[in-house]
Amino acid sequence: MTTASVHKRASITTRVWLDIALFVGYVLLSAPQTTGIPFHEYFTVVFIPIFIAHIVLDWSWISRVFRPSDRKRPAETRFNRSFDIVLFVGMVVVIYSGFMVSESILPDFGIDPNASSFWAGLHDAGGNLLILLVGVHVAMHWPWIKRNIGRIRPKSADA
């Protein structure tokens, strides 16, 4: 195995583990009825860097598909490119509106969140819509997930 392939494998392993953490974290975040509001809000602070890392570790794909090209990109790529922008905007809005209607983390730090019906409605409706969008996102990238999830399985000693 060359140094480059070792590096690539390590990188993909990191990305797969990060994606698993992101997905599990997102499911937990999306169920405040189950986890409770304090966890819902404090865990968001942990979730944000994982979310940013998810984007940054896939930056080579992002920069490749957004780079102007002479040839027309496949429809699937064009769809994923536009859809992922919508998903990014949705995620930012839901996270930010969540802070604007904070019931736990901001009051704990003595900050009045100044909640309004605009942010509350946006957080509730946006949060539900976002779960659907994440389902589509995971399904659209399923071939990549399926192909690479096998790489994180430990190899047996006699393999």
Added chain:
Amino acid sequence: MSPWLSRNGVPIGLVVLASLVVVAGFELVDAFVVSTPVEVEDGEADLAGITSVAGLIKVAAFLGVGALIAVPLRRRFRPQAQGEQR
């Protein structure tokens, strides 16, 4: 600064900048729409019985519906050239 951070400084900066643009856009919308203050409840909500389980069931159901929406999309794209995989 860690080597990873310095290597990925530009993408991180762009993600943060894009987030700020989105937030600023929605703050602008908030300034123009009529909204009323809402009462912030105590964060210590009761987590009991079926309500607690219902939260996870709802998430699973919504994710499942999202994945089902993607099925016809993927079927439509399949006959065409394979997209650039991330």
